[in-house]
Amino acid sequence: xxxxxxxxxxxxxxxxxxxxxxxxxxxxxxxxxEFGDAAQLNSCVHCGLCADTCHYYLASSELEALPAxxxxxxxxxxxxxxxxxxxxAPALTGAEALDADMISRWVDSLYGRCSLCGRCALNCTxxxxxxxxxxxxxxxxxxxxxxxxxxxxTVSTAVDKGNNMGIxxxxxxxxxxxxxxxxxxxxxxxxxxxPIDQSHTRLFYTVNPREPKFFPLSxxxxxxxxxxxxxxWTFSSDYYxxxxxxxxxxxxxxxxxxxxxxxxxxxxxxxxxxxxGECGHGYNANRWEAPEWLxxxxxxxxxxxxxxIADYIxxxxxxxxxxxxQKRVTLxxxxxxxxxxGIIEEQRFILKRAVSDFVEMYPNRExxxxxGGGGGQLSMTRFAKRRIEAGxxxxxxxxxxxxxxxxxxxxxxxxxxxxxxxxxxxxxxxxTVSEMVADALIIER
Amino acid sequence: xxLVLLLRxxxxxxxxxxxxxxxxxxxxxxxxxxxxxxxxxxxSAAKGIVYAFGQGMLPWEKESAFKHLPTFFAGILYHAGIxxxxxxxxxxxxxxxxxxxxxxIIRLLAVIGLLSGIGLLAKRFALPxxxxxxxxxxxxxxxxxxxxxxxxxxxxxxxxLQFAMMAVAITLLLYIPVGKIRxxxxxxxxxxxxxxxxxxxxxxxxxxxxx
Ligand code: SF4
Ligand code: SF4
Numbered sequence: 001x002x003x004x005x006x007x008x009x010x011x012x013x014x015x016x017x018x019x020x021x022x023x024x025x026x027x028x029x030x031x032x033x034e035f036g037d038a039a040q041l042n043s044c045v046h047c048g049l050c051a052d053t054c055h056y057y058l059a060s061s062e063l064e065a066l067p068a069x070x071x072x073x074x075x076x077x078x079x080x081x082x083x084x085x086x087x088x089a090p091a092l093t094g095a096e097a098l099d100a101d102m103i104s105r106w107v108d109s110l111y112g113r114c115s116l117c118g119r120c121a122l123n124c125t126x127x128x129x130x131x132x133x134x135x136x137x138x139x140x141x142x143x144x145x146x147x148x149x150x151x152x153x154t155v156s157t158a159v160d161k162g163n164n165m166g167i168x169x170x171x172x173x174x175x176x177x178x179x180x181x182x183x184x185x186x187x188x189x190x191x192x193x194x195p196i197d198q199s200h201t202r203l204f205y206t207v208n209p210r211e212p213k214f215f216p217l218s219x220x221x222x223x224x225x226x227x228x229x230x231x232x233w234t235f236s237s238d239y240y241x242x243x244x245x246x247x248x249x250x251x252x253x254x255x256x257x258x259x260x261x262x263x264x265x266x267x268x269x270x271x272x273x274x275x276x277g278e279c280g281h282g283y284n285a286n287r288w289e290a291p292e293w294l295x296x297x298x299x300x301x302x303x304x305x306x307x308x309i310a311d312y313i314x315x316x317x318x319x320x321x322x323x324x325x326q327k328r329v330t331l332x333x334x335x336x337x338x339x340x341x342g343i344i345e346e347q348r349f350i351l352k353r354a355v356s357d358f359v360e361m362y363p364n365r366e367x368x369x370x371x372g373g374g375g376g377q378l379s380m381t382r383f384a385k386r387r388i389e390a391g392x393x394x395x396x397x398x399x400x401x402x403x404x405x406x407x408x409x410x411x412x413x414x415x416x417x418x419x420x421x422x423x424x425x426x427x428x429x430x431x432t433v434s435e436m437v438a439d440a441l442i443i444e445r
Numbered sequence: 446x447x448l449v450l451l452l453r454x455x456x457x458x459x460x461x462x463x464x465x466x467x468x469x470x471x472x473x474x475x476x477x478x479x480x481x482x483x484x485x486x487x488x489s490a491a492k493g494i495v496y497a498f499g500q501g502m503l504p505w506e507k508e509s510a511f512k513h514l515p516t517f518f519a520g521i522l523y524h525a526g527i528x529x530x531x532x533x534x535x536x537x538x539x540x541x542x543x544x545x546x547x548x549x550i551i552r553l554l555a556v557i558g559l560l561s562g563i564g565l566l567a568k569r570f571a572l573p574x575x576x577x578x579x580x581x582x583x584x585x586x587x588x589x590x591x592x593x594x595x596x597x598x599x600x601x602x603x604x605x606l607q608f609a610m611m612a613v614a615i616t617l618l619l620y621i622p623v624g625k626i627r628x629x630x631x632x633x634x635x636x637x638x639x640x641x642x643x644x645x646x647x648x649x650x651x652x653x654x655x656x
Binding site for chain 1: 480482484513575627631634635636638646655
C-alpha cells in the first residue's frame with residue numbers, strides 16, 4: 001500500500017466498508033461486464049510484453065505499475081466470481097476475492113498508477129482493452145464512494161455547478177464580453193463578437209473551463225478563426241464545459257448527467273454540430289462515450305475543433321501564413337483525442353500549414369506516450385509525485401525534438417506539460433493548435 | 446482392449462471434452478450481453494478486424510513486438526512447434542504414415558518450439574517483473590506444452606513412444622479449458638474486439654495522410 005494513500009482517511013474508509021457495500025461493489029462489477037470484457041478478462045497470457053508500453057512502469061520500474069499487473073487485479077476478481085478453477089483453486093489462476101486488501105490495491109494501482117491512456121491496449125499481444133477494464137474497476141469503486149476525493153470533487157462541481165471549475169454564469173459572461181472587445185481590437189472590426197445563446201447556428205462550441213479561467217487567449221484564438229472563416233456559431237451561457245471527469249472517476253451516472261447537458265443545449269439552441277474544443281478526454285467523452293451513457297444516438301454531428309479548422313483550410317475559408325510562426329514546433333498527441341478518439345491527421349494537416357518548422361516527436365500518433373496528465377491524474381493531487389515522474393517519458397520525447405514550441409490540442413495535457421516544462425527544464429512554450437493557427441491567420445476584409 | 450487403443454480413445458474423448466468445454470466457456474462470455482453502440486462510427490470495425498489479423502500482427506506494427514524481437518520470434522516458433530506436434534498427434538491417431546521428410550520437418554519444428562518454450566519459461570523464472578505477473582497456471586501450461594513437444598520429438602524417432610505422447614496429450618486437453626491455454630480461443634476473440642474497437646474509432650488501420 002502506498003504512503004500516498006495512507007495519508008488521508010481513505011484507508012479508514014476502506015476498512016469500514018460494510019458487507020452490504022462489498023456486495024454492492026461486486027454487483028456493480030458483475031453488472032457492468034459486457035461479453036467483450038468477459039472474453040478479455042479470460043485472455044491475458046502473462047507474456048509481459050506490455051510492460052514498457054506504460055509510461056508509469058517505464059519511468060518508475062515499479063512492479064505495481066505494470067499494465068499486466070493492473071489487469072491481473074481486475075481479472076483476479078472476475079476469475080474468482082466467474083470461473084470454476086478461480087472458485088475451487090484460486091491460487092492456481094491468481095483469482096482473488098474483492099476484499100478490503102484488493103480494494104486498497106485497486107485504488108493504489110488503478111487510480112494511482114494509470115492515466116487510462118490505452119497505450120498498453122494498443123500494444124497488447126492479444127489486444128486486450130486494459131484501460132477499459134481498469135475503468136470498469138473504477139466504476140466499481142465509484143459505486144461505493146471510493147473515488148479519490150479530489151477527483152470526486154471535480155465531478156461533483158461539474159454536476160452541481162454546470163462546469164468543473166464552478167465558474168459562476170456571470171463570470172463566464174463577463175469573460176466573453178471582455179473577449180469581445182479583445183477580438184474587435186485584434187481584427188479591427190467593431191462588429192466582431194463572440195455570440196452567446198444564438199439559435200440555429202451551424203456550430204455550438206464547447207471549451208474546457210480552464211480556458212475562460214486561466215487561458216482566455218486560447219479562447220480568443222478560436223473566436224478569431226471563426227471570425228476569419230465567417231462561421232455561424234455560438235456559445236451557451238449555461239453549458240459550455242466540454243470536460244467530463246466521470247470518464248476518469250468511472251461514475252457512469254455522473255458522466256451521463258454531465259453529457260446530457262451538452263446534448264440538451266444542442267437541442268435547445270437548434271445547432272447543427274456540437275464542436276468539442278481542444279480537450280482530449282472531452283472529445284472522447286462527448287464524441288464516443290456520451291451516446292452510450294445516454295443510451296441513445298445524438299441525432300447531430302459531434303466534431304473536434306481540429307476537424308473544423310482543417311476543413312476551413314481545405315475549403316479556403318481561412319488563409320494562413322506559416323512564416324509568422326518561425327520557431328520549431330512539435331506536436332503532442334493527447335491519448336483520448338488520438339489513440340482513443342481517432343483524430344490523428346487533422347492536427348498535422350493544420351500545423352504543416354500554420355508553422356514553418358514542424359517536427360514530429362517519436363513515437364507519435366496512436367503510439368504517442370501519454371503526458372501523464374490524463375485519467376484524472378491532474379485532479380488526484382495525492383498521486384502528483386508519480387504523475388510528474390511518469391511524465392519524464394514525455395519530457396524526454398520533447399527534448400529530443402529540439403522544438404521551442406510544443407503544441408497540445410488538450411488543456412489537461414497543457415497543464416501537465418507546463419509542470420513538466422518546469423520540472424525537467426525543457427524551456428519550451430506550450431500552445432494549442434488554435435493559438436498557432438490564429439497567429440498565422442491572414443485576416444481579409 | 447489394447448493400451449494403444451485405450452490411449453487413442455482417451456485422446457479423442459478428451460479432445461471432445463476440451464471442445465465442448467471451450468464452447469461452453471465462449472457461450473458463457475456471450476451470456477454477459479452487450480448493449481447496442483449508439484455513437485456514430487468514424488472508421489470501419491471490419492477494416493479494423495482485418496488489420497488486427499493482418500498488418501497488425503507484423504512485428505513493426507506493435508511496440509511490444511519490435512522492442513522484444515527475441516520474445517516475439519520465440520513465441521511464434523513455440524506456437525509453430527505446438528501446431529506441428531498437434532498435427533503429428535492427429536496423424537498418429539488416424540494411423541496415417543507420414544513421409545520421412547514430413548516427419549523431419551515436424552521434428553525440427555518441435556525441437557525449435559521446445560527450445561523456444563524453454564527460453565520463455567526461463568524468462569518467466571528469471572525476470573522479477575515476469576514472476577510478479579505470473580501465476581501457477583502459467584508455469585503448468587508451459588511445462589505441459591513443453592512435455593508434449595518433448596514426447597513428440599521422441600515419438601518421431603521411436604514409434605513406441607506414441608503412448609507417452611498420447612498420455613501427455615490427454616492431460617493437456619483436459620487442462621486447456623481451465624487454464625491459460627484457453628487463449629487458443631480467446632486470442633481470436635480478443636483480436637476481433639481489438640480490431641473492432643480501434644477500427645470503429647478510426648484509429649486503425651492508420652488513416653492516410655494528406656501530404
Ligand atoms: S492505460 Fe496507460 S497508464 Fe494505464 S496501464 Fe495502460 S499504458 Fe499504463
Ligand atoms: S501484453 Fe497483453 S497478454 Fe501480454 S501480459 Fe500484457 S496484457 Fe497480458
